[in-house]
Amino acid sequence: MIRTVGLTRHFTRNKQTIEAVRGLDLEIAPGELVAFLGPNGAGKSTTLRMLTTLIAPTAGTAEVAGYDVTRDRAAVRRSIGYVGQGNAAGHQYRGRDELMSQARAHGLSRRDARARTEELLEAFDLTEHADRPVSRLSGGQRRRLDVAIGLVQEPAILFLDEPSTGLDPQNRVNLQEQVRRLNAELGTTIVITTHYLEEADALAGRVIVIDHGRMIADDTAGALKSALGDLVSMELATTEHAQAAAIRADRIPGAQVTVAGTSVEVRAPFGRSAAPALVADLAAAGTPVTGLEVVGPTLDDVFLNLTGRSLRESDHTAEQTDQHEGEAA
Numbered sequence: 628m629i630r631t632v633g634l635t636r637h638f639t640r641n642k643q644t645i646e647a648v649r650g651l652d653l654e655i656a657p658g659e660l661v662a663f664l665g666p667n668g669a670g671k672s673t674t675l676r677m678l679t680t681l682i683a684p685t686a687g688t689a690e691v692a693g694y695d696v697t698r699d700r701a702a703v704r705r706s707i708g709y710v711g712q713g714n715a716a717g718h719q720y721r722g723r724d725e726l727m728s729q730a731r732a733h734g735l736s737r738r739d740a741r742a743r744t745e746e747l748l749e750a751f752d753l754t755e756h757a758d759r760p761v762s763r764l765s766g767g768q769r770r771r772l773d774v775a776i777g778l779v780q781e782p783a784i785l786f787l788d789e790p791s792t793g794l795d796p797q798n799r800v801n802l803q804e805q806v807r808r809l810n811a812e813l814g815t816t817i818v819i820t821t822h823y824l825e826e827a828d829a830l831a832g833r834v835i836v837i838d839h840g841r842m843i844a845d846d847t848a849g850a851l852k853s854a855l856g857d858l859v860s861m862e863l864a865t866t867e868h869a870q871a872a873a874i875r876a877d878r879i880p881g882a883q884v885t886v887a888g889t890s891v892e893v894r895a896p897f898g899r900s901a902a903p904a905l906v907a908d909l910a911a912a913g914t915p916v917t918g919l920e921v922v923g924p925t926l927d928d929v930f931l932n933l934t935g936r937s938l939r940e941s942d943h944t945a946e947q948t949d950q951h952e953g954e955a956a
């Protein structure tokens with residue numbers, strides 16, 4: 628459904644070359660729901676803009692729905708829906724009219740268009756704002772309308788560029804439900820970009836992690852996390868006990884052990900199931916554990932492990948936008 632080979636895009640700014648996307652090889656089958664996860668500036672939007680024919684690749688090739696994004700732009704566009712980061716809705720129109728005219732433009736009868744419009748208004752919590760001109764909606768409401776417009780025509784392939792940025796948690800959940808339904812009921816192939824870890828985790832069967840224009844991981848969220856393993860954090864009474872605990876923990880298959888004072892951290896593929904025996908052994912050896920926490924890995928741990936940086940550092944911008952929506956709504 629989507630295939631790229633060596634897909635590359637450079638930009639030139641102030642005589643400097645920015646390698647936004649660097650040699651992306653990608654294969655997405657019909658009916659997949661895929662999340663591109665990466666920090667701001669990773670190259671997610673640029674990739675989507677090439678796949679939707681909005682910008683041309685500098686090198687490499689991409690096929691979408693069997694059509695080449697450079698040679699068959701019109702055919703690609705007919706096969707896809709795209710919700711970009713900007714606002715799609717015309718400002719002087721009412722939200723309900725925007726949805727109606729989109730639905731009619733895509734061939735729905737007046738009756739079906741009205742039903743679809745009301746369904747989407749309700750799904751995105753827009754019913755009571757539907758008769759206001761778009762220019763008078765808050766940022767979050769406008770964002771929801773944009774996404775609703777992208778969902779009107781139920782295309783074979785849908786690209787959503789950070790659709791939930793600026794939405795409050797409730798509307799983020801509504802959006803995710805709509806996306807999931809579209810994928811499950813209509814078999815729509817969906818590519819969504821996000822820097823929300825929870826969203827990639829909750830929504831997508833497959834997560835493609837992008838950093839500095841390259842794909843650095845491609846698997847299900849579950850597989851990415853289980854490859855990393857659980858984190859077992861232990862507190863011991865003395866630094867000597869901690870050293871003894873570290874030696875014992877090191878015997879757990881695949882364990883990575885770090886010691887800091889009286890704290891010992893063990894990252895291991897089956898850390899959760901290994902922890903009880905570890906604690907029992909340490910107690911029997913006279914070096915008992917005084918505090919214990921076992922946490923499963925998050926996608927942020929996966930990103931941290933791959934890049935040495937946390938994805939959450941780039942997340943606060945989005946959280947601030949959420950507060951803005953609350954104020955404006």
Ligand SMILES: Nc1ncnc2c1ncn2[C@@H]1O[C@H](COP(=O)(O)OP(=O)(O)OP(=O)(O)O)[C@@H](O)[C@H]1O
Nearest residue numbers: 638639640645647666667668669670671672673674
């Ligand atoms: N039109 C452009 N001109 C110059 N540089 C650009 C342009 N578009 C993107 N870039 C640069 O390309 C890199 C990748 O940007 P891109 O928008 O694809 O990242 P992203 O992962 O989508 O991040 P975000 O979440 O902020 O949209 C960044 O360094 C960005 O500044």
